[in-house]
Amino acid sequence: MYSPYANVSERELAPPSLAISTVIFALRRDGDTGRPELWLPLVRRIREPYRDRWALPGGPLAARESLQDAAARNLADTTGLTPRYLEQLYAFGGPERSPSPRVVSIVYWALVQPDEAALARESDNVRWFRADAVGELAFDHNTIVDYALWRLRNKTEYGQAAYAFLGELFTLAQLREVYEAVLGRELDPGNFRRQLRATPQISATEHYLAGGRHRPPRLYRYTPDPDMVPGPVPSTPQRSTE
Amino acid sequence: MYSPYANVSERELAPPSLAISTVIFALRRDGDTGRPELWLPLVRRIREPYRDRWALPGGPLAARESLQDAAARNLADTTGLTPRYLEQLYAFGGPERSPSPRVVSIVYWALVQPDEAALARESDNVRWFRADAVGELAFDHNTIVDYALWRLRNKTEYGQAAYAFLGELFTLAQLREVYEAVLGRELDPGNFRRQLRATPQISATEHYLAGGRHRPPRLYRYTPDPDMVPGPVPSTPQRSTE
């Protein structure tokens, strides 16, 4: 029989089980101020442990599925949405994170654009929360959410994500609002414009957003740089015989 | 029976097995130029698939062990060394990365200071390679090594790692050599000094390195900033009753 680790002594009694979880971020406008804020969907646990606590959407890994596909499936199952951005966050596997049967979770984080249908999916067991007010979650999921927020802010600072919250065309003011919502501070419109115009991935179109109360702003488009995909890139030409 | 994912339909036939692998970097001086270079140890596979190919050290996760402890154990098993720096790299789990029984690998990367004993551990099945000349490895391990190198260069650029290659006390020239070896380019000694003296984690001592052929350089010490530990930090006061 083939065993991939036959060169190492087998130390395990019950092998830890593997799960994929996903932190899903979306932007929703506050009713009062009209400013966008970060929200994320959680699911209610219907079993012990942590019964009735809110938790990150997750599940097992299907047989022929990549880790990333499994995360995308989590996302579709709980929100019906397709991710605009999806990246691996971290693998959590401490023996103390779950009572009794050990679970190693590989966690992804995603950015989506919620539409009406997606938000309406709320039910008794699925609910959207403001990212800074999720309450006490099951397992170590508070740690995971905090870490995902930290990564989002970093990615935004270096200009990698953020676009994923917007449609194909957007004004620089909309993009700035996203930055402000994620970073939690205001940015100077003039300087923001200059920095973004210096970014090669952002290109101006000839379209303008009409219907506003004031001067119509120009619309821009984001063209992702293929060299900037997150995570590792298959480097060695993986046997190009196929 | 309790099952942590009973709220999701069970889709798997054979659950993927889980492994921990570790990319271990060390600095060795080149015999000719005397300049430090990046090396890493690999182990020879003694079974199919990829029999006789070189691969990253790795193994299964023991029952009561954290992911990080498992990586440290890999390291001790193959080199006898203790990591000075150890951080999670990425979880690799594509269904195509290994023939037949699927393996999800959680990969760590480590920095060590090799001593005589560790280097002498070389055998028919364990050998050190220059990081830029590892040849064709088993599985997707070339991708993993490349990604680990990329992360090392990033961490070094932002000044997080690098110290781990050195002893408790070091001269700025030694530290600069480490940077140069990792980044693969020369740095201006004057500017390097200024930048490092502006870093609060680096403090000057009153000791000097005597015995050199020239003016004795001052020795410095690195005091890690507890706020800068890599990876997620347990945030919610994890039930402080214990």
Added chain:
DNA sequence: TCAAAAGTGTTACTTATACACCCATGT
């Protein structure tokens, strides 16, 4: 015509880079 947001210009300030120069020590 006026409010409000789009968009531009200018200046101060911080940080990076290149490189000339002085200092201290073993040979």
Added chain:
DNA sequence: ACATGGGTGTATAAGTAACACTTTTGA
């Protein structure tokens, strides 16, 4: 004394932040 690496000073460039200003639209 002198070669060599340790260590300092300085001029320039490049990027960041603050903020005053002009432009264009809808009401």
